[in-house]
Amino acid sequence: MTDESVIEATGLGKRYRRKWALRDCSLAVPKGRVVALVGPNGAGKTTFLHLAVGLLDATLGSVAIQGTAAFLAQDKPLYSGFSIAEMLKFGRRLNPGWDDEFALKRIDSLGLPLRHKVGKLSGGQRAQVALTLALAKRPDLLVLDEPLANLDPLARHEVMRGLMEAVAETGMTVLLSSHVVSDLENTCDWLIVLNGGRVQVSGDIDELVAGHRTLVGPAEEADALARRVAIVDEARAGRQATVFARTEPVPLGPQWTERPANLEEVVLAYLRRPESASLPRPTLASA
Numbered sequence: 001m002t003d004e005s006v007i008e009a010t011g012l013g014k015r016y017r018r019k020w021a022l023r024d025c026s027l028a029v030p031k032g033r034v035v036a037l038v039g040p041n042g043a044g045k046t047t048f049l050h051l052a053v054g055l056l057d058a059t060l061g062s063v064a065i066q067g068t069a070a071f072l073a074q075d076k077p078l079y080s081g082f083s084i085a086e087m088l089k090f091g092r093r094l095n096p097g098w099d100d101e102f103a104l105k106r107i108d109s110l111g112l113p114l115r116h117k118v119g120k121l122s123g124g125q126r127a128q129v130a131l132t133l134a135l136a137k138r139p140d141l142l143v144l145d146e147p148l149a150n151l152d153p154l155a156r157h158e159v160m161r162g163l164m165e166a167v168a169e170t171g172m173t174v175l176l177s178s179h180v181v182s183d184l185e186n187t188c189d190w191l192i193v194l195n196g197g198r199v200q201v202s203g204d205i206d207e208l209v210a211g212h213r214t215l216v217g218p219a220e221e222a223d224a225l226a227r228r229v230a231i232v233d234e235a236r237a238g239r240q241a242t243v244f245a246r247t248e249p250v251p252l253g254p255q256w257t258e259r260p261a262n263l264e265e266v267v268l269a270y271l272r273r274p275e276s277a278s279l280p281r282p283t284l285a286s287a
């Protein structure tokens with residue numbers, strides 16, 4: 001494992017009985033990134049996160065992390081009969097690196113009285129308390145499985161803001177899974193796309209967005225274009241082709257127009273075409 005990486009997976013695979021939930025997963029995540037792990041239901045996101053933090057054993061290959069990790073599960077396990085103060089006490093007892101001052105300050109800034117029972121909190125407040133408990137462990141890597149699920153837009157925004165503040169303060173790496181790409185656009189800087197148990201994309205978001213574009217032009221010229229650019233996804237309507245391509249700006253014929261990509265388009269184009277991939281060593285199957 002290199003010094004710059006916080007997670008490194010090599011040929012990682014997990015099989016449940018006959019079904020592979022994850023296979024041939026090789027990737028490295030640089031330190032200090034906020035990583036979005038996206039993919040449809042059943043893509044293997046939870047499986048990958050559980051393997052990364054050691055909650056599951058790999059069937060094949062390996063995954064290693066550097067430093068300490070904290071994991072916040074999808075169902076945010078908090079004991080509903082306990083008060084926030086009691087949850088903090090648990091954290092203090094169980095975690096050698098626990099930052100009590102941080103935890104108390106964050107709960108106070110959320111406007112939550114310490115005596116409040118966890119079971120009486122709203123979904124957004126529960127998410128914030130669970131996040132506080134994870135952050136107070138002061139991990140090098142914070143892994144969050146769908147931290148925004150079931151939260152309204154305001155609560156989603158608040159949770160992401162809290163996360164970003166902690167990242168700015170500590171420089172920790174965050175790996176979070178999500179279905180909602182728009183929540184990630186301004187906060188995450190590394191993207192991993194999982195689809196059907198395989199990694200399709202792993203890379204810097206700015207580079208990925210800058211490295212893709214939509215090209216629109218005559219359908220009869222699309223095949224010739226495919227020899228010059230790596231086509232991720234293509235749709236034809238009558239005589240017009242709309243091509244989503246992994247390419248630098250290229251000179252195009254007069255009948256072609258192009259526009260830059262955004263993060264959502266990058267994610268959707270790859271998910272629509274499971275055979276396409278954009279990984280550090282290009283393996284574009286459809287090119």
Ligand SMILES: Nc1ncnc2c1ncn2[C@@H]1O[C@H](COP(=O)(O)OP(=O)(O)OP(=O)(O)O)[C@@H](O)[C@H]1O
Pocket residue numbers: 016017020021039040041042043044045046047048
């Ligand atoms: N304990 C298990 N036993 C058998 N199959 C499992 C188990 N856990 C997951 N799977 C299967 O492995 C595949 C990947 O599941 P996983 O939960 O990792 O996906 P996910 O991307 O997190 O999905 P979601 O977005 O719905 O949470 C799915 O087909 C799922 O049915």
